[in-house]
Amino acid sequence: MFESAEIGRTIDKETFDDAEPALREALLEAQYELQQQKRFAVIILINGIEGAGKGETVKLLNEWMDPRLIEVSTFDQPTDEELARPPAWRYWRQLPAKGRIGIMFGNWYSQMLQARVHGRLKNAALDQAIDSAESLERMLCDEGTLIFKFWFHLSKDQMDVRLKTLQDDPLHSWRISPLDWLQSKTYDKFVRYGERVLRRSSRDYAPWYVVEGVDENYRNLTVGRILLEGLQAALKSKDRPVPQPHAAPLTSSLEGNGLLDSLDLSQALEKEDYKEQLAVEQARLSGLMRNKKMRKHSLVAVFEGNDAAGKGGAIRRVAAALDPRQYRIVPIAAPTDEELAQPYLWRFWRHIPARGKFTVFDRSWYGRVLVERVEGYASPADWLRAYGEINDFEEQLVEAGAVVVKFWLAIDQGTQLERFKAREKIPFKRFKITEDDWRNREKWPQYRDAVEDMVDRTSTSIAPWTLVEANNKHFARVKVIRTINDALEAAFAKD
Amino acid sequence: MFESAEIGRTIDKETFDDAEPALREALLEAQYELQQQKRFAVIILINGIEGAGKGETVKLLNEWMDPRLIEVSTFDQPTDEELARPPAWRYWRQLPAKGRIGIMFGNWYSQMLQARVHGRLKNAALDQAIDSAESLERMLCDEGTLIFKFWFHLSKDQMDVRLKTLQDDPLHSWRISPLDWLQSKTYDKFVRYGERVLRRSSRDYAPWYVVEGVDENYRNLTVGRILLEGLQAALKSKDRPVPQPHAAPLTSSLEGNGLLDSLDLSQALEKEDYKEQLAVEQARLSGLMRNKKMRKHSLVAVFEGNDAAGKGGAIRRVAAALDPRQYRIVPIAAPTDEELAQPYLWRFWRHIPARGKFTVFDRSWYGRVLVERVEGYASPADWLRAYGEINDFEEQLVEAGAVVVKFWLAIDQGTQLERFKAREKIPFKRFKITEDDWRNREKWPQYRDAVEDMVDRTSTSIAPWTLVEANNKHFARVKVIRTINDALEAAFAKD
Structure with missing residues (x-):
């Protein structure tokens, strides 16, 4: 906080x-x-x-x-x-x-x-x-x-x-x-x-x-x-x-004084270093998830970030280390009819992992204070109360033994533009870029405000945000897995 | 409750x-x-x-x-x-x-x-x-x-x-x-x-x-x-x-099944019994207030009741037993400008007695859920939240050592009518009867609902309501003082 x-x-x-x-x-x-x-x-x-x-x-x-x-x-x-x-x-x-x-x-x-x-x-x-x-x-x-x-x-x-x-x-x-x-x-x-x-x-x-x-x-x-x-x-x-x-x-x-402005986005990893460090961290994660102390804990990882920041790639590198029976990836898109008929946290509660398990949320409950706030889908009264509700929610997870890690993958506008253009050129990636992405890009300052508010109000010692410098995908992927490993180790050490 | x-x-x-x-x-x-x-x-x-x-x-x-x-x-x-x-x-x-x-x-x-x-x-x-x-x-x-x-x-x-x-x-x-x-x-x-x-x-x-x-x-x-x-x-x-x-x-x-309906309003005391019992209870009160255990406590007495139920007379009989330096009577009428510029409980907080002291509220914070509710001076949202706020308030009093007694003096419509008419005939009592009193009388059922709700929602073991059958003034006055005495004794016994 x-x-x-x-x-x-x-x-x-x-x-x-x-x-x-x-x-x-x-x-x-x-x-x-x-x-x-x-x-x-x-x-x-x-x-x-x-x-x-x-x-x-x-x-x-x-x-x-x-x-x-x-x-x-x-x-x-x-x-x-x-x-x-x-x-x-x-x-x-x-x-x-x-x-x-x-x-x-x-x-x-x-x-x-x-x-x-x-x-x-x-x-x-x-x-x-x-x-x-x-x-x-x-x-x-x-x-x-x-x-x-x-x-x-x-x-x-x-x-x-x-x-x-x-x-x-x-x-x-x-x-x-x-x-x-x-x-x-x-x-x-x-x-x-x-x-x-x-x-x-x-x-x-x-x-x-x-x-x-x-x-x-x-x-x-x-x-x-x-x-x-x-x-x-x-x-x-x-x-x-x-x-x-x-x-x-x-x-x-x-402006220019924000948390996101303070990131050094130029951080990068060479290919060789990346391969080596990735292998080390993946092995570490695999070991930690098989550690018997994991029976007392669950793991909840939240991925948010700018469009084209590389969430999917990072999640795949996490998953690659694991036994598929142990984790689930929950992609969060528009809510279903059934989900719309319930309080907004309901769709996340239903995917909360049992002890010993790991759930990756590819986008999450933070949609309330990001896209729903910026696009006006939620009224100010609704997204304003959400910060407290989310903190309550995460506190309940942690009290039940969950290790909660939250990532914001940050890139700059130039990098985003390059990636958008690249996607449009590669046929099998073209589905990844839509009119929405271009529209969101127009709202860069509003999103930046929303992200800074979100981190200010929901980064807590029990469930901290990790800002990931993601202009370089290698750097970002290693930082993500390492952060997860460190969080698990810290939790095991406390037991 | x-x-x-x-x-x-x-x-x-x-x-x-x-x-x-x-x-x-x-x-x-x-x-x-x-x-x-x-x-x-x-x-x-x-x-x-x-x-x-x-x-x-x-x-x-x-x-x-x-x-x-x-x-x-x-x-x-x-x-x-x-x-x-x-x-x-x-x-x-x-x-x-x-x-x-x-x-x-x-x-x-x-x-x-x-x-x-x-x-x-x-x-x-x-x-x-x-x-x-x-x-x-x-x-x-x-x-x-x-x-x-x-x-x-x-x-x-x-x-x-x-x-x-x-x-x-x-x-x-x-x-x-x-x-x-x-x-x-x-x-x-x-x-x-x-x-x-x-x-x-x-x-x-x-x-x-x-x-x-x-x-x-x-x-x-x-x-x-x-x-x-x-x-x-x-x-x-x-x-x-x-x-x-x-x-x-x-x-x-x-209807006909309410708490007020369950009162036996025919209860009465003959003049001789009244004099004797009143003297006993007044002496008891006087002694209790001088008891050194009173230094750990304060006393808060709330008087509410139907118009012409005899609140003033009952309060005078309480006061008669006491040293004027020890008690204050706070009559609650329309709020002053200064009070209107503050949250509604402010005007009561300012009169909260110190330990060792006694404050009589002649009408009270319950006006919010009685007259303000019935007359529409407070919106439903406002008087509905008041029950919880009042319970919180009284809990704070009790936790600081206050003994809180609350009286509802109840008479029936016939008795009220008689008293209204009598007041109009006696010159020095005429000021006590106004157009408002007649108007309130028209709203007898609404007041009855408000009183029953009030008792249901705010009569707690730490600050209970006492319903006082007040068709007979003698009976009511003795019951009031006796209730205060019992409450003080119970509090002293717990110390």
């Missing part, structure tokens, strides 16, 4: 300075419109890694907007008055009225995460706390509150650097308490439980936005734009008293 | 025979319409006490409707195939397609309840299971499923009688296994955890219907009518793909 917040995105000063004035003006305008409509309140929850710029960002928001219409609350140790009442009382006291913005530091998520990291809560109790948070937020949304949840992220290394920098800076050194430093040691725990919290509490009506905290310009522009898009969408939708926006892609606003 | 299913409601054979043909025809018609629309599927979950007529009712539904369009599933021990996959897989396999009805015995609720009763789950794990069930049901609803959840209830005595009757009947004796009998011993646990499950999983999109199981005619007619009303509402609402009905009152269809 945090991968795309560890790639070191930056925005240079010039770009920032160009964009800032218009953004400020638009935010201010939205804020006044909010105040005039008085139709809903806005809550901004601030969470994440120490030193990732939480405080600085909030300070900037107060500068950009009218601070008289913003209330910033921090929740540290409860007061006597608060201790004498239910835990939620302190939050109710600080709710912003309709027309106003409330920014909450140290909110319910901080409380539960600290308690979990320090061992005062177990996982089951953490889940209860998450559930309560969900009920509270759902109720607030139903009552007319627009909620933004920001998670400011840093990789461990980035955090170390940043905390040291801050300490060295006399202006900022007061901010670093021993407790902060302690948190640097508990970074891993914090991130692990943080992911659990984000995975379970990111809902269509109140999703998490994970923001990479390392570069100030990137961070500020990102937060500002997400707020602005969300506010504008909610202010416009006057038909409903309850704002339910959050349909804007998380990343599109900052 | 189960009170209204233990009052011994019956319907005589003649009434049943009169009603049955029309109900059957209408159900059949709705079923065919469902099949033709193919717009949504229907799932009926069957749970509850052993011997409460679950099987018989399902059998009858199959007779009444077209069994070719109904699939009945039972889930007992999982098969090998099921054990090799995630627990939910068995339910996904049995989902009815759009246009069809699926009846599920031994569903996810039965599984979690059995596990909890037998100690295989603790409360935190039970809550996790409830949370998963909620996610599943919400997703199913969003995907176009209409869910009915029936809890067939019997009091312990009724169950004992019924299980014995069944055993004596050679036709039915095969149904009684040792396990069933065992369940009779675990009745208390089953009901306690059952209430927890119902309280937390009754949502606007999939509420629980608690059906008293003791009388066959009542049970069958009730289930049939709830199904019919729900189906018809969903079939009609063609604007949304997703059916979200369940707005029909749970009990209105069966």
Whole structure:
């Protein structure tokens, strides 16, 4: 869930300075419109890694907007008055009225995460706390509150650097308490439980936005734009008293800075190396699948990717290593009548492998947030709730022993064009290229947004996405099988 | 939650025979319409006490409707195939397609309840299971499923009688296994955890219907009518793909059989007895409030009731026993501007007492499901979700040590009329009677439905409703104070 917040995105000063004035003006305008409509309140929850710029960002928001219409609350140790009442009382006291913005530091998520990291809560109790948070937020949304949840992220290394920098800076050194430093040691725990919290509490009506905290310009522009898009969408939708926006892609606003842009597509394997490595990995896979530890596990592999990225070829190289009785390949095309009469996950549930077995999904449930989103087959409400539903679904698989690996095979537009043309020329491949493919190609930017959102919202530690650089087919095929092998080995090692 | 299913409601054979043909025809018609629309599927979950007529009712539904369009599933021990996959897989396999009805015995609720009763789950794990069930049901609803959840209830005595009757009947004796009998011993646990499950999983999109199981005619007619009303509402609402009905009152269809009808309003106290008992209870209350155990608790008393039922008088008798520094009376009238700019529970949260203190709410958050429902100030979606929100709210109070007592002061229409007229004659009471009161009186049946629904859905073991027979003010006042005293004593005894 945090991968795309560890790639070191930056925005240079010039770009920032160009964009800032218009953004400020638009935010201010939205804020006044909010105040005039008085139709809903806005809550901004601030969470994440120490030193990732939480405080600085909030300070900037107060500068950009009218601070008289913003209330910033921090929740540290409860007061006597608060201790004498239910835990939620302190939050109710600080709710912003309709027309106003409330920014909450140290909110319910901080409380539960600290308690979990320090061992005062177990996982089951953490889940209860998450559930309560969900009920509270759902109720607030139903009552007319627009909620933004920001998670400011840093990789461990980035955090170390940043905390040291801050300490060295006399202006900022007061901010670093021993407790902060302690948190640097508990970074891993914090991130692990943080992911659990984000995975379970990111809902269509109140999703998490994970923001990479390392570069100030990137961070500020990102937060500002997400707020602005969300506010504008909610202010416009006057038909409903309850704002339910959050349909804007998380990343599109900052082109050239995305997760896919960060891939080095030039990676390649020479033919000889390919043959050798492929043989090694295939033998390894064959062995792992016959390992008796496999009886406790199943394997689920999801293949998605750009058209002509080489999914079929990669799948064939996986299958070649295996006994056909042990695996099944499920190609996902248009749903049948029978499948249309069921909830959309039904067609995948029916192909879930038993323990000891392996199912390859050639395209998958992610169609909901890719093609169905881009082509408008699913309404925003439907594909937005799908992220949470898919995370729930995959969690159930993993809890039943499944090893879940998910591949996005990425190529660039030039490579795609070459392959399309080549296909048209080779008679036995011509069936592989259709009008649809050319049409999809026109929507490259929309697909890119959808892919980035998908990875941001569904790449979890229990079922991570692997982005596969697939301009070179050899490289891609080896990376795929190796990733599967590594995942199986890791699962066996944990048993 | 189960009170209204233990009052011994019956319907005589003649009434049943009169009603049955029309109900059957209408159900059949709705079923065919469902099949033709193919717009949504229907799932009926069957749970509850052993011997409460679950099987018989399902059998009858199959007779009444077209069994070719109904699939009945039972889930007992999982098969090998099921054990090799995630627990939910068995339910996904049995989902009815759009246009069809699926009846599920031994569903996810039965599984979690059995596990909890037998100690295989603790409360935190039970809550996790409830949370998963909620996610599943919400997703199913969003995907176009209409869910009915029936809890067939019997009091312990009724169950004992019924299980014995069944055993004596050679036709039915095969149904009684040792396990069933065992369940009779675990009745208390089953009901306690059952209430927890119902309280937390009754949502606007999939509420629980608690059906008293003791009388066959009542049970069958009730289930049939709830199904019919729900189906018809969903079939009609063609604007949304997703059916979200369940707005029909749970009990209105069966007049004269309600919880309020079961009250003996003739109960009274002579003046001398009243004075004596009032003094005793007031002294008791005064002592309890000064008890040092009160430091761990707060007290929240909610007063609702028919107009002119004597709420004010009862509250004054409570207050008379107390030190004014210890209690506050919060009269709830129309919300202020400031309150209107907040979620509706906000105005009550702000008056929540600290530990050691007592707040009397003269009318309360229940306005949402009483006056706001009946007068149409709240949309059905809003007041339907309020039951769950209120249960959540009260659970938070109780978990923070609050003792929550809730009174419905009930009078009959004749008594109300007398009091209205008397008020109009006495100058200093004239302000107490307004046009509104007369208008409300016209809506007596709608208020009765709302009250019965409210009690059915929000009377919980942790925050039960007390229905107070208030035709005689003396009787009512003493009952109120005594109930408060008993609740405090019970809480102190548990410490």
